[in-house]
Amino acid sequence: MKTISESILIKHTRHIRLGDHLCLPFASDVEQREVVSAYIADGLTRGERVLYYSDKTAPDAIDAWLDPRGIDGALAIARGQLEVRPAGETPFDPADLVDGIQHAIREARAAGFQGLRLTGEMSWALRSLPDTVRLHEYESGVASTVVESGDLAAICQYDERLFERADMTGLVARHTSVVCIDPLHDDRRLRIVPTFSPRGLKVTGTVDDATAGAFAGALAQAGGWTAAEPVIVLDLADLQFIDVAGIRAMVRFAESITPERKLQVRHLSPTLRKVLRIVGWDATPGLSFDGEPTC
CATH class of the missing domain: 3.30.750.24 (STAS domain)
Known part of the structure; x- marks a missing residue:
């Protein structure tokens, strides 16, 4: 049986550019770390600002992820180029969340960055939402923001071990592609x-x-x-x-x-x-x- 990530278009991390709205359906912590750290490192190297919405991952863990890639994550955080925010702390409202992303894009522009890279651990939604309907609203809003702004790339991280497969199929389809690690x-x-x-x-x-x-x-x-x-x-x-x-x-x-x-x-x-x-x-x-x- 094919996995969800094998059933739609694939984009490797080295090819991600501003304007991409991607999904990372992962089934291991190693896969999450490798894909997301490559995505963050590439954005920092390109002079983009990176905003990470974390549900389980601590800022110092992200610093450790980046170290093998030659990136000083702690320095990037200190400089304001990399920010880790907790996910799902406020009541869920798709419009408010999308407004927050649009505000972050404007902040990145004002600070002189080339654009904004966003990624979030979507496991918070399992605690905050009774069903996936409003999550689909959120994903649609992010997709529209990516297209309209031109200054945003986004990866939504979905742990396949936590989400129902039927829900995952529909959520992945809200994205243009799934992201995978670069070939060796x-x-x-x-x-x-x-x-x-x-x-x-x-x-x-x-x-x-x-x-x-x-x-x-x-x-x-x-x-x-x-x-x-x-x-x-x-x-x-x-x-x-x-x-x-x-x-x-x-x-x-x-x-x-x-x-x-x-x-x-x-x-x-x-x-x-x-x-x-x-x-x-x-x-x-x-x-x-x-x-x-x-x-």
């Missing part, structure tokens, strides 16, 4: 995108002498993920071709990770599985395949 590599031959449920990499295209280095580099980045994620899933369902150089990169990565971790390869073709068995690489420590134990 993307050219005409090979595309590698991080996944979050499960945590891993989705590989599309061709891995050969020309792209094996990029493939190995993406695996190395995955190896740097927190050890709290012991299984890294390598999804090869959309792989068109992989040669010996690519297989060797995969095997070497599996050999390099700690004994507590595994590289689980999914959708490897039967022909390639046979090749791995012939050369003995299927017994590589740290390497497992579809349906096999991961520990």
